Amino acid sequence: MIKLILTMLAGIIIGKIISHKKTTTLFSKIIFPIVLILLFFMGVAIGDNEVILNSFSSLGMQAFIITMGAVAGASVGGFLVYKLLLKYKKIR
Amino acid sequence: MRSSIIIFLTIAAGIFCGVYDLIPDFMGNNDPSMIILYILLFVVGLSLGNDTEIVEKIKTQSPYLIVIPFVTIIFSLLGVLVVSPLVTERSIPESLAVGSGFAYYSLSSVLITEYKGADLGVVALMSNIMREVFVLIAAPFLVKYFGKIAPICCGGATTMDSTLPIITKTCGNEFAIIAIINGVVVDFCVPFLVTYFCGI
Known part of the structure; x- marks a missing residue:
């Protein structure tokens, strides 16, 4: 490693x-x-x-759950930083 | 697009050779792919160290925007952490290793295959392809409900290449440079984070 x-x-x-x-x-x-x-x-x-x-379908399900978690988290993070940057007028 | 097709054809050719045993005992004790992996990471390092333009580009931007790639990394992994109990077949670090691909499916899946075996490698491949496809499809929805940074955070390491066109289209051209910086920084972190989570 x-x-x-x-x-x-x-x-x-x-x-x-x-x-x-x-x-x-x-x-x-x-x-x-x-x-x-x-x-x-x-x-x-x-x-x-x-x-x-x-076991492709089982592996696919695992992949799907992990992906949904990741994009949900990223969306929340993106939302928070967007609101903050807008508030302090760092972006339009 | 062309490179994606080449990638899929290559994996398909490999699967074909594996199913019909066209390459006898290739994944045995004298596995050549570990050495190739070292060569790959060395060359990835070379290209990262070599690229001075990126540093210059980042310097000219508002310092606040550099938080975005870190938001991408931290919140993606938090999201994976929340759902990881649902993935009962995998330990939490294994799920996090898959999540650390940030849609960079080629590199993350070969790394995970080396360290954790091909079955988790397949999960990583599928999960990170899904993430890229999700951004390509859902970008307008993300902008509408989560604002213009959300597609960039969801796109992870791909926002400097494959998802850049959809981001500039839905968020506007002024977000292109943010997307590129996000892509470069996240891309850089992928090998470190994946190997880290494979090790614990």
């Missing part, structure tokens, strides 16, 4: 040192294919696992 975060921090520091406009677009372009490789492996793990394949 900590190793993963340190890896990312190392990336940030090195990225800062070699900061250049061209490299920024290069890096963001490489991210997508790497994510695709990992998503492919995730697909393999899903397809390989009969328990998952047979």
